[in-house]
Amino acid sequence: MLNRIHIYLLAVSVILVTLPFVTRGQGVVRTSPNEHAKLRDGQNDFDFEIGTWKTHVKRLQNPLSGSKTWLEYNGITVVKKVWSGKANLVELVMDGPAGHFEGLSLRLYNPETRQWSLNFSNIKSGKLSPSTIGEFKNGRGEFYNQETLNGRAIFVRFFITKITDDSIRFEQSFSDDGGKTWELNWIATDSRVKDSSETQSTQTESSQPSAKERDGQNAFDWEFGNWNLKIKRLKNPLTGSTAWTELNGKVSQRKIWNGKANLAEVSASGGSTNLEFLALRLYNPQTNQWTLNFASSGDGILSVPMFGEFKNGVGEFYDQEMFNGKAILVRFTFPASTSSSGSSEQAFSNDGGKTWETNWINSYTKEEGTPKM
């Protein structure tokens, strides 16, 4: 794209400055708050979907190939609030002739741009697909993306239509000509389940993990439940300053896919700062690596994933990010934990990993009366 002069200022600052939470508000060039004020506020657009649904899916087996072979699945979708409704998590489990399928979608709302992002993963890949982004207009959610299918870059479109309070239709289409023509390849219909006993028999029976998988995929199990949190945060990383601030808050951690993924919701405040963010952690069974994906409720933008694993009870995760306009390395560490206390730390390196400056320390203590999960 040409004319990137100010586009890049925005892209680098808002999108690529993805440090979990340290850099939010530090050196970030934001669009003026009123810029998108004429657009309608869509923050409650997914509220109708909170609950449990019976799902029927028809999927085109080989999209954009001329084939007309459709596969059918039946399953259960559960949609739960995140951050009291500012975001939501969809868990879908279904079975059909092509096998067993477990997927999730984390939907995040950006209150500045008034767009939602749909962030999908399935249990086999253990990683997030590129965000599909859009908004609701006249009762229909329209979300768009560019992805790669069989090596070619294509457009992806996802429609969500509320039919009644108790039924929803989802349609995915692909376009190989820049959006001129679209081929429908996924139709899902959800019917609300009013009695939760209906769903129990269809809940997932995940296969038993092998010994090797168990090393990795239970790595976060110690963290399930509710925790009190103390945050120590370096005010100005990589400046030589040693001024720290403290925040207090809570972490709640929920299990997804029987432990192969999990979602931590964090809220903390101190002085004039209020933080609300989440971490979606996904386990990739092929690589035995986890990804950590952070987002804050202020902008609903997912960070670049941090990749890593646990060894001897210690987890280390890395990525490369932009900080104050420069590319740096970022490390996130979980030292060994106990069932009643734990910690994690973030550090930056601006010399390719030779030296690290710790700039964020989380200390967790188990909330009184919380059952161990």
Next chain:
Amino acid sequence: MLHPLTGSTEWVEYDGTSVVRSVMNGKGSLLELQLNGPAGPIEGVGLRLYDPRSRQWSLNWANGNDGVMSTPMFGEFKNGRGEFFDQETYNGRTIYVKNGFWDITSDSARFEQAFSDDGGKNWETNWIMTFKRVKEK
């Protein structure tokens, strides 16, 4: 167009030169663009790479102001028109972007860029360039 997707129709004009050379025996090309106009000079490069497996080109732009390579735009030529697409962030919102090359003759071509904020239903053109070949001496 100075302010795309705002309803503004304010345009500015630039004149300049572009130099294109073939790289990797024609599997890629490098365009160097140098423009001058009332809003100041613009320097850019476009590295175009062909993927013979997918038969798609990628256009990779970089601007002299920051030296950062953009998200690649993907597409192909059909019936004498080249169309290339990607999804980017503009003023915070995620939009589709289209680059098109058409009216291609041996000595001239036209380039247009357009943005869509509704998933490709409507496109607003915000950048038009016409190229005329300079005969080598």
